[in-house]
Amino acid sequence: MDQISLFLQSVAIFFVLVLFIQVLKWQGIFKDSHQPVFNRLITELILPATIFSTVAASTIRAEQIIGAGIMLGSVLTCCFLAYLACRALRFSSRLTGSVVLLSGFGSTSTMAYPLMSQTFGPGSEGMIFGIMVGELGVCIPGLTIGVLIAAYFGSRDEKKRPDLLQIVKNFLHSPLFIALILGLAVSQIPPASALMQTWFAETLFGYFAHGLEILVAISVGLMLRPVQIRLLLPVFAVIVSLKMLLQPALVLLGAGIAGFPDLYTMILVIEASMPSGAVATIVANRYGCDGATASTMVIATYLIGLVTIPFISLVMI
Amino acid sequence: MMQLVSYHIQLVVIFLIIVAVVQLLKRKGLFKDEFQEVFDRLVTEFALPVVIFSSLVAMTFRVEWIFHTAIFLSALTICALVIYACCRLLRLPRKTTGALILVGTFGSTSTLGAPLISAVYGAESMAMTEGLVEGLLAIAIPISTAGILVAAYFGADEGAAGVGLPAAVRKFLFTPIFVAFAIGFALSLLLSSFHLGGAEIFAGVFQGFFEVLQQSLELLVWIAVGLMLRPPKAKTFLPLLGLVVLVKMVLQPVLVLTGASAAGLPDLSQDILLIEAAVPSGAIAAVIADRYGCDGRIAAALVVATYLVSLVTFPLIAFVIG
Numbered sequence: 001m002d003q004i005s006l007f008l009q010s011v012a013i014f015f016v017l018v019l020f021i022q023v024l025k026w027q028g029i030f031k032d033s034h035q036p037v038f039n040r041l042i043t044e045l046i047l048p049a050t051i052f053s054t055v056a057a058s059t060i061r062a063e064q065i066i067g068a069g070i071m072l073g074s075v076l077t078c079c080f081l082a083y084l085a086c087r088a089l090r091f092s093s094r095l096t097g098s099v100v101l102l103s104g105f106g107s108t109s110t111m112a113y114p115l116m117s118q119t120f121g122p123g124s125e126g127m128i129f130g131i132m133v134g135e136l137g138v139c140i141p142g143l144t145i146g147v148l149i150a151a152y153f154g155s156r157d158e159k160k161r162p163d164l165l166q167i168v169k170n171f172l173h174s175p176l177f178i179a180l181i182l183g184l185a186v187s188q189i190p191p192a193s194a195l196m197q198t199w200f201a202e203t204l205f206g207y208f209a210h211g212l213e214i215l216v217a218i219s220v221g222l223m224l225r226p227v228q229i230r231l232l233l234p235v236f237a238v239i240v241s242l243k244m245l246l247q248p249a250l251v252l253l254g255a256g257i258a259g260f261p262d263l264y265t266m267i268l269v270i271e272a273s274m275p276s277g278a279v280a281t282i283v284a285n286r287y288g289c290d291g292a293t294a295s296t297m298v299i300a301t302y303l304i305g306l307v308t309i310p311f312i313s314l315v316m317i
Numbered sequence: 318m319m320q321l322v323s324y325h326i327q328l329v330v331i332f333l334i335i336v337a338v339v340q341l342l343k344r345k346g347l348f349k350d351e352f353q354e355v356f357d358r359l360v361t362e363f364a365l366p367v368v369i370f371s372s373l374v375a376m377t378f379r380v381e382w383i384f385h386t387a388i389f390l391s392a393l394t395i396c397a398l399v400i401y402a403c404c405r406l407l408r409l410p411r412k413t414t415g416a417l418i419l420v421g422t423f424g425s426t427s428t429l430g431a432p433l434i435s436a437v438y439g440a441e442s443m444a445m446t447e448g449l450v451e452g453l454l455a456i457a458i459p460i461s462t463a464g465i466l467v468a469a470y471f472g473a474d475e476g477a478a479g480v481g482l483p484a485a486v487r488k489f490l491f492t493p494i495f496v497a498f499a500i501g502f503a504l505s506l507l508l509s510s511f512h513l514g515g516a517e518i519f520a521g522v523f524q525g526f527f528e529v530l531q532q533s534l535e536l537l538v539w540i541a542v543g544l545m546l547r548p549p550k551a552k553t554f555l556p557l558l559g560l561v562v563l564v565k566m567v568l569q570p571v572l573v574l575t576g577a578s579a580a581g582l583p584d585l586s587q588d589i590l591l592i593e594a595a596v597p598s599g600a601i602a603a604v605i606a607d608r609y610g611c612d613g614r615i616a617a618a619l620v621v622a623t624y625l626v627s628l629v630t631f632p633l634i635a636f637v638i639g
Contacts, residue, residue: 009521016526020363029358037352041540044347045338199324203432204331211536213529218359 021221055183071137097153097289154288339543415471472610
């Protein structure tokens with residue numbers, strides 16, 4: 001039951017942080033206009049630094065690639081199914097963008113990593129596998145493909161034909177992509193990669209990593225505002241059924257086909273069963289999708305996660 | 318000694334890199350001047366109180382450390398008075414005076430002092446505990462109370478009503494973060510005292526919440542400094558820098574060392590006090606100066622400049638420590 005308790009704690013901490021930002025907003029300390037500050041800070045500085053440091057210090061192994069492939073396959077399947085559902089329900093492009101992102105990309109770094117660290121131990125085989133699968137299968141695709149998805153749907157309402165070339169060009173110039181490429185380059189140069197594991201590099205990038213959780217919570221807290229109730233239920237149903245139920249089932253199937261040992265299967269299922277990603281919400285909002293609904297949905301999936309994740313964990317373990 | 322100097326140089330470079338990155342992003346138009354206020358508020362009204370409350374709860378305390386803290390506080394008071402007198406002599410504007418008093422008095426004890434003590438003596442050592450307690454009692458709490466009062470007094474426009482001590486204390490005690498802390502701490506005690514169900518989870522949430530905030534403080538502070546920073550005019554800036562360096566980085570360590578020696582403190586306690594007094598000006602002091610209307614730009618420039626100057630002065634202090 002340890003990992004369930006930790007999960008409950010992590011969820012509660014996130015809620016308390018978000019609640020606090022709401023209180024500070026009511027008191028006038030924070031304003032709606034402050035939200036872009038945090039979105040920019042996260043997407044332009046904190047996440048690129050975190051991606052670079054993680055990728056640069058990693059050694060990629062075959063089973064991690066396969067695990068990431070299984071995870072990515074399930075993420076993309078859920079995104080595609082979410083798109084079909086949005087088309088059927090005639091959601092707007094901005095809302096579709098948010099639903100597609102939240103149905104595929106989960107809270108890997110903010111929720112899954114602490115959970116795995118507590119369960120398997122920091123630096124353990126399970127933890128390393130989990131980080132590599134999370135980074136390669138969820139985080140990096142979320143910040144690359146996810147940004148493209150957000151930019152595509154976020155710009156469709158304004159222009160009849162989204163300028164895909166411009167979107168790709170912008171993406172290739174984005175700090176997230178540059179950080180990924182630089183990180184991969186450094187990871188292939190042993191002396192440079194070793195440098196990333198020194199006290200200096202770990203301390204420097206540790207500051208960014210430590211700031212991520214609070215900044216994401218602040219951003220979500222500022223984003224949160226009333227949305228049309230009528231729209232919420234179908235959106236909620238699509239996201240929960242795809243992200244929190246179908247995705248764990250898909251990775252379980254994929255791990256079974258790949259013949260993964262129990263440990264790797266368990267990690268894949270834990271990562272797939274995470275609530276929708278708060279970072280995905282920020283990306284959605286940053287690139288013009290429906291940020292208000294997305295932030296509400298993130299909170300809603302965290303709430304429903306209180307039931308689904310302990311259930312899935314119990315079934316698996 | 319080499320270990321201490323090496324860690325010091327690395328930490329200074331780390332913070333300069335963060336400031337440089339924020340400056341770069343600002344020049345590229347990603348951050349704007351108005352973002353400054355957000356970070357000032359985040360640091361002063363959210364993260365800083367959290368750090369103080371959570372540090373107080375986790376504090377392991379020895380009675381003799383009160384005496385060590387008193388020596389440190391006396392040195393700080395003298396430095397503040399010297400800076401104030403110099404500002405009066407130089408007829409500096411009130412807002413500049415406020416900024417100079419803050420950065421000339423309060424050092425980077427949590428940013429530099431604590432990591433240095435941790436790296437040299439060990440994170441779990443008694444030296445570290447002593448350093449944290451003295452940093453909390455002599456720097457963190459005074460800067461959050463007296464420091465804010467000084468900033469509010471000198472930062473207020475001419476003719477405007479100043480902030481009185483009762484009003485400042487009342488405001489501080491009714492911040493959302495303090496109320497949350499008080500309720501959370503009381504509930505945590507209640508649950509654990511009566512062995513009620515859920516006590517462990519509640520304590521975990523309570524501690525986790527404050528840990529997340531505590532760990533993010535340094536980054537928020539340095540982003541605020543990076544946003545605040547503007548290239549100063551050398552002609553007006555250099556005399557101010559000279560004053561702050563002389564008082565904060567020369568006079569303060571000398572006063573602390575003299576006081577500690579005269580009081581016959583053990584060598585380890587003297588070393589800890591000396592490290593904490595010799596660190597450059599506090600980045601939080603610059604944020605508080607800006608938040609309460611003092612000259613934040615001068616304060617930020619002074620903080621960064623004293624970090625650079627410390628690359629020369631700190632090795633000398635390390636040499637004294639041996």
